[in-house]
Amino acid sequence: MIDVYLVDGTYELFRHFFAVPSSRDASGQEIGAVRGVVASVLSMLESGVRYIGVATDHVIESFRNELYLGYKTGEGVDPELMSQFPILEAALDALGTLVWPMVEVEADDALAAAAVKAAADARVKRVIIYTPDKDLGQSVSGTRIVQLDRRRDVVRDEQGVVEKFGVKPESIPDYLAVVGDSADGFPGIAGWGAKAAAAALSRYVHLEAIPKDWRQWDPSIGRARALSESLTKSWDDALLFRELATLRTDVPVFDSIDDLRWRGPKLEFKAMTERLKAPEMLERATLIAAKK
Numbered sequence: 001m002i003d004v005y006l007v008d009g010t011y012e013l014f015r016h017f018f019a020v021p022s023s024r025d026a027s028g029q030e031i032g033a034v035r036g037v038v039a040s041v042l043s044m045l046e047s048g049v050r051y052i053g054v055a056t057d058h059v060i061e062s063f064r065n066e067l068y069l070g071y072k073t074g075e076g077v078d079p080e081l082m083s084q085f086p087i088l089e090a091a092l093d094a095l096g097t098l099v100w101p102m103v104e105v106e107a108d109d110a111l112a113a114a115a116v117k118a119a120a121d122a123r124v125k126r127v128i129i130y131t132p133d134k135d136l137g138q139s140v141s142g143t144r145i146v147q148l149d150r151r152r153d154v155v156r157d158e159q160g161v162v163e164k165f166g167v168k169p170e171s172i173p174d175y176l177a178v179v180g181d182s183a184d185g186f187p188g189i190a191g192w193g194a195k196a197a198a199a200a201l202s203r204y205v206h207l208e209a210i211p212k213d214w215r216q217w218d219p220s221i222g223r224a225r226a227l228s229e230s231l232t233k234s235w236d237d238a239l240l241f242r243e244l245a246t247l248r249t250d251v252p253v254f255d256s257i258d259d260l261r262w263r264g265p266k267l268e269f270k271a272m273t274e275r276l277k278a279p280e281m282l283e284r285a286t287l288i289a290a291k292k
Helices: 009-017 031-044 087-093 107-119 133-139 158-165 167-177 194-204 223-234 234-244 269-275 280-292
Strands: 001-006 053-057 097-102 124-130 146-147 154-156
Touching: 001 009, 001 031, 001 107, 009 031, 009 087, 009 280, 031 053, 031 087, 053 087, 053 107, 087 097, 087 269, 097 107, 107 124, 107 133, 107 146, 133 146, 133 158, 133 167, 146 158, 154 158, 158 167, 158 194, 167 194, 167 234, 194 223, 223 234, 269 280
Parallel strands: 001 053, 001 124, 053 097, 124 146
Antiparallel strands: 146 154
16 A cells, blocks of 8 residues: 655745745755755655655746735745745656646645545555645545644644644535635634634535524534624635635646655756765765665
């Protein structure tokens, strides 16, 4: 049985950019974060990972920016961080890793689509999504599709999603719609905090199932009248925010999980490791390939 690993390359690049020392190639281009991410992927391969895909936000903006003007953009992102995306994508490709550089949709969409497609293959035992992003909580399914927060070393299955958010994975887009997501740039619905959202959506699952008349709400949900009035007043916004929070699972990612199998570095990886000032990476990759 196969374990499939799906990595949020955007998160990893951001994380390493702020965690590792600056380093520049011969032309003066910043490469420190790229080197950190590639080293991290090599560590995964050394630990026995063989089926892996990495998604990146080649362009920060997506179709969601057309739906909502306040949605996140690349504004304010350090140019030296942004400039490393194409280098990271080229480096991982040279390593022999399948990479999805997203333009019209986001890396999260690619991860969600890849998780669903991989889980549909009878050969797959488990799909592990390497990201702490709460959006991906909606992709978790039982113990078959899970999230791994590498920084905190926490694996979150379906029960873990319920413990963290108070709702099942299928309710995560509805939850984010009313609570809001500052990272993605939408505010949620006034008066709806995490506690209220968990209480309502653990009972009703989706926004449409919440009774229009607050007097019909489950009595265990507090502030029913105020929450109902706020939701009714901002109903169109709630549906829009849910659309923003819902990940696409129809993104073309691979034809077969065999496409995800790592078969060793490509010839161009040698030149890439020299650019990254990390020639030892070639030796590491070669040794891993010899053992697989």
